Structure formats: C-alpha cells, structure tokens
Amino acid sequence: MDTISTTGTADIGTTSPLDDRRPFAGRPGALPADHPPVAFGRIGVLLVNLGTPEGTDYWSMRRYLKEFLSDRRVIEVPRAIWWPLLNLVILSRRPQASGKAYAAIWNHELDEAPLRTITRSQAEKLAASLAAEPRIEVDWAMRYGMPAIGDRLKRLQQKGCERILVVPLYPQYAAATTATVNDVAFDALKAMRWQPAVRTLPQYCDDPVYIDALANSLEAHLAGLDFEPEMVLASFHGVPLEYLQKGDPYHCQCHKTARLLRDRLGWPQERLKVTFQSRFGRAEWLKPYTDETVKALARSGVKRLAVMTPGFVADCLETIEEIGVENAGYFMAEGGEHFSAVPCLNDSAEGMRVIEHVVRRELMGWV
Numbered sequence: 001m002d003t004i005s006t007t008g009t010a011d012i013g014t015t016s017p018l019d020d021r022r023p024f025a026g027r028p029g030a031l032p033a034d035h036p037p038v039a040f041g042r043i044g045v046l047l048v049n050l051g052t053p054e055g056t057d058y059w060s061m062r063r064y065l066k067e068f069l070s071d072r073r074v075i076e077v078p079r080a081i082w083w084p085l086l087n088l089v090i091l092s093r094r095p096q097a098s099g100k101a102y103a104a105i106w107n108h109e110l111d112e113a114p115l116r117t118i119t120r121s122q123a124e125k126l127a128a129s130l131a132a133e134p135r136i137e138v139d140w141a142m143r144y145g146m147p148a149i150g151d152r153l154k155r156l157q158q159k160g161c162e163r164i165l166v167v168p169l170y171p172q173y174a175a176a177t178t179a180t181v182n183d184v185a186f187d188a189l190k191a192m193r194w195q196p197a198v199r200t201l202p203q204y205c206d207d208p209v210y211i212d213a214l215a216n217s218l219e220a221h222l223a224g225l226d227f228e229p230e231m232v233l234a235s236f237h238g239v240p241l242e243y244l245q246k247g248d249p250y251h252c253q254c255h256k257t258a259r260l261l262r263d264r265l266g267w268p269q270e271r272l273k274v275t276f277q278s279r280f281g282r283a284e285w286l287k288p289y290t291d292e293t294v295k296a297l298a299r300s301g302v303k304r305l306a307v308m309t310p311g312f313v314a315d316c317l318e319t320i321e322e323i324g325v326e327n328a329g330y331f332m333a334e335g336g337e338h339f340s341a342v343p344c345l346n347d348s349a350e351g352m353r354v355i356e357h358v359v360r361r362e363l364m365g366w367v
C-alpha cells in the first residue's frame with residue numbers, strides 16, 4: 001500500500017516543493033503577503049497501532065507473538081526467567097490457541113486482521129481530510145509485524161518530509177504501548193545521517209473531542225439496542241499491577257477517561273464501571289478484571305449489560321472476540337439475558353474527528 005498523498009501527486013523525491021503559502025498566516029511570525037515563495041519541507045504523519053499476525057497459521061502467529069512478547073517494554077520479567085518460558089512453553093502452545101481466535105475474526109476479503117483494515121482506512125481518511133494542506137503526507141505502520149515503523153519513516157523522508165509526527169494510536173499512555181512505538185521510531189532515526197525532525201503524539205485521554213466522540217458513539221449505540229442496559233462497563237486492556245507501582249500513568253489515565261465520560265453523559269458512578277481485560281500469565285494485573293466482573297454481575301442478577309472499550313482506537317481481537325464473544329458467553333452462562341459490545345470509534349466520522357483533531361493540535365507551528 002503506497003503512502004497516502006494528500007496532494008494526489010506521485011513521489012516528489014527528496015527536494016522540497018516550492019510552496020508560496022504563508023506559514024503562520026495571521027499569527028506572529030507570519031511572512032508578509034509580498035514575500036517571495038519560500039521552500040518548506042513536507043510534513044509526514046505516521047499513524048501507528050499495535051500490529052497483527054500476517055496469517056492465522058502456526059508460523060505466522062509464532063513470528064508475531066515472538067516479536068511482541070520479546071519486547072522488554074511489554075514483558076519486564078528478567079530475561080533469564082522469560083526466555084526459556086517464552087521459547088519452550090508459550091511459543092509452543094499459544095500460536096495455535098491465538099490463531100484460532102484470530103481465524104474467528106479474520107477479514108477474509110482482504111486476507112488480513114481487522115486492526116490492519118481499520119488502521120489503513122484511518123490513514124486514508126485522515127489524508128483525505130488533510131488534503132487542503134498539500135505539504136502533508138500520511139502513512140501508517142505497525143509496532144509488531146508489517147508495515148514496519150522504520151521502513152515507513154524512511155519512505156516519508158524519501159518523499160521529502162523533513163518533519164514527521166509519529167502518532168501512537170493509544171489515548172492512554174502506557175510504556176507497553178506508546179513508549180515502545182516511540183522507542184522503535186527513535187531506533188530508526190539512530191541509523192540516519194540526515195534525520196527528519198520528529199514529534200510524538202502524547203496521550204489524549206482527557207481531550208474533550210475524544211470524550212465527546214465516545215459519548216456520542218455510546219449514546220447512538222444504546223439508542224439502537226432493543227434493550228436498555230442496566231449498566232455499562234468501560235473495559236480497558238490491562239497491564240501487570242507492578243507497572244502501575246513502578247509509576248506508569250496508564251491506570252490513572254483510564255480512570256480519568258471514564259470519569260470525564262461519565263460527567264459528559266451526566267451518569268452516576270455506578271452506571272459506568274471501569275474494568276481491565278486481556279490479562280496474561282499468573283501475575284496480578286490491574287483490577288477489577290473484566291471477565292470476573294461480567295460473571296459477578298450476571299450472578300448478582302444483572303440481566304442487561306453493555307461493554308465499551310474506550311482505550312482501543314480500532315476493533316481487534318481483544319474487542320471483537322474477547323468482549324463480543326468470550327465475555328458475552330460468560331454473561332449468558334451466568335444468567336444474563338442481553339449483552340452488547342459497543343464498537344470502537346474505528347474510522348467512523350466520530351473516530352476520524354478525534355484523530356484529525358489530535359493530529360492537527362500536534363502539528364501546530366509546523367503547519
């Protein structure tokens with residue numbers, strides 16, 4: 001898939017185009033209207049999400065999981081303990097189990113995982129909405145698997161981008177997600193003689209546009225159901241509890257998002273509850289766990305439940321399968337009657353409003 005040009009022009013090489021627009025027009029520092037044309041470098045925007053396997057077969061799954069689970073930002077267990085466990089135990093069993101789960105959600109038309117389909121579409125739609133800024137090139141990459149961050153950074157540079165905004169698609173910062181994207185981007189820069197200037201998008205867990213989009217999409221989803229949930233869970237991906245104790249702000253930012261969302265909806269505390277899903281291994285992770293909460297709610301007599309996943313910018317295995325299938329099953333098995341998984345913002349108009357907003361905000365001064 002080629003880089004998405006907002007101008008629709010082919011590769012322009014490494015020379016910057018002459019652009020006679022006035023940067024900072026109407027702001028301090030603006031060039032006077034009669035100033036001759038000035039060469040401005042192009043600006044790259046690189047959307048980055050987590051990554052997906054190339055296929056659901058054993059070896060594709062193994063390659064993906066090996067790269068993912070070898071990341072020291074994701075697994076902080078000392079290597080002397082982790083290497084044998086990963087290579088001898090986890091990578092012999094998990095590829096089959098995860099492969100089956102991916103097969104259940106696979107996009108057969110494009111032969112790829114939904115996360116890839118949605119991330120590509122987000123990049124295409126962002127490029128279209130930034131088309132009035134002819135110097136901007138939009139591209140996308142994955143932290144694990146393809147397209148690789150380093151390759152796409154180089155390609156943006158070859159297209160004349162002297163400045164690049166790296167956009168880890170995570171509203172809440174975690175070292176295991178945001179920081180590892182940035183690490184890999186800066187690793188790629190280490191190998192360049194002539195580096196582009198780089199910015200990285202910070203967390204946007206409390207951005208009013210993001211909160212408003214979550215509220216609008218939740219309200220629209222609830223309005224379309226043929227039942228009224230007694231409560232809604234805001235389920236975020238978990239991390240080991242130890243990461244919070246070491247100072248990772250992720251847990252606090254998840255709670256902040258949920259508090260602001262509740263305020264925006266005008267809901268009482270008990271109507272929107274925060275839970276954490278997708279735990280891995282035996283260590284304690286952030287609590288309360290989504291699966292245990294779902295079961296306990298059904299056992300306590302709750303019959304109608306909806307689960308939203310505000311920390312995921314795109315639907316993926318963890319939302320479609322883990323929430324929409326696995327947790328729906330737990331709820332029904334324990335006596336629940338109606339369950340609904342709220343889709344992520346994805347490439348919807350609300351979702352793109354958020355991505356465009358946070359990107360434009362971060363490009364200030366460059367555009």
Ligand SMILES: C=CC1=C(C)c2cc3[nH]c(cc4nc(cc5[nH]c(cc1n2)c(C)c5CCC(=O)O)C(CCC(=O)O)=C4C)c(C)c3C=C
Nearest residue numbers: 050051052074098113115174176177237239280316317318
């Ligand atoms: C084992 C440790 C893991 C940590 C810590 C972790 C944090 C974390 N992950 C996401 C977002 C996603 N994770 C996804 C899949 C996934 N996550 C882990 C493990 C950890 N994640 C694994 C092993 C997998 C692969 C699937 C499996 O085998 O269970 C995905 C989905 C990718 C897809 O293709 O659909 C996302 C998205 C966040 C936000 C996060 C910390 C905040």
Ligand SMILES: [Fe+2]
Nearest residue numbers: 050237278318
């Ligand atoms: Fe994960």
Ligand SMILES: [Fe+2]
Nearest residue numbers: 278317318322
């Ligand atoms: Fe999972």
